[in-house]
Amino acid sequence: MQTHVTAVAHVEQDDDDQIPEGFQLMPMFGPFHELVGAIWYRKSERGHVVGMRMREKHRNLGQMMHGGMVCMLADTAITWASKYSRQPPVKVLTTNLTVNFLGGAQPGDWVEAHVDVLRSGKRVVFSDCLIWANGLRIAQASAQFQVIGQMDG
Numbered sequence: 001m002q003t004h005v006t007a008v009a010h011v012e013q014d015d016d017d018q019i020p021e022g023f024q025l026m027p028m029f030g031p032f033h034e035l036v037g038a039i040w041y042r043k044s045e046r047g048h049v050v051g052m053r054m055r056e057k058h059r060n061l062g063q064m065m066h067g068g069m070v071c072m073l074a075d076t077a078i079t080w081a082s083k084y085s086r087q088p089p090v091k092v093l094t095t096n097l098t099v100n101f102l103g104g105a106q107p108g109d110w111v112e113a114h115v116d117v118l119r120s121g122k123r124v125v126f127s128d129c130l131i132w133a134n135g136l137r138i139a140q141a142s143a144q145f146q147v148i149g150q151m152d153g
Contacts, residue, residue: 020110023051029076036072041080044114048084050077051112054105054133064104065111065138070131071099074141077113078127082145085120085127092125092145099141105133113141123147 023040033039036058040051052073060066075097082092105111111133118126124144131139 019053020051023049026050026076026080029079032072033076036069039073039076041077046114047117048077048081048115049112050080050115051110054107054109054111056107059107062104064106065109065133067099067101070101070139071097071141073111073113073131074099074129074139075143077115077131078129078141078143079145081115081117082120082125082127082143083151085117085125089151090125090147091149091151093148094143095124095146096144097141098143099139101139103133103136103138105138109133111138121147 019040022042024042026039026041028034036052037055038052042049050073054065058065058069075094078097079092079094083089111131113129113131115127115129118128124146127143127145129141129143130137131141
């Protein structure tokens with residue numbers, strides 16, 4: 001039994017929390033994303049950009065974005081870009097995700113994942129992703145997704 005998730009994230013915003021222009025709130029992917037909080041997306045000339053505000057709950061003991069959160073952002077961003085890499089959109093399943101950590105983000109930072117879909121084949125989608133905070137690359141990721149069908153509706 002499949003369910004179609006249409007819930008929208010509860011948006012955690014402070015008075016000084018500005019979302020960069022052009023971003024739209026991403027629908028929830030499921031219960032895990034409800035724990036993470038609001039994630040935003042926009043289309044760019046090169047592909048898709050997915051962003052989030054790094055919160056206190058996203059940090060590790062070292063006061064920077066937890067590596068698991070960086071992996072979640074990479075997987076979410078590449079999943080989103082892969083789904084919309086062709087029309088009609090496709091359902092995809094992560095089969096490989098590699099993340100290299102290059103730096104860190106701190107609570108309050110706006111963090112963006114810029115995705116480049118390298119190849120969107122009939123059965124497999126290959127993508128790369130650079131994650132940025134404060135004008136610095138904090139991670140690089142590569143992923144492979146299995147196409148498991150077309151999106152409903």
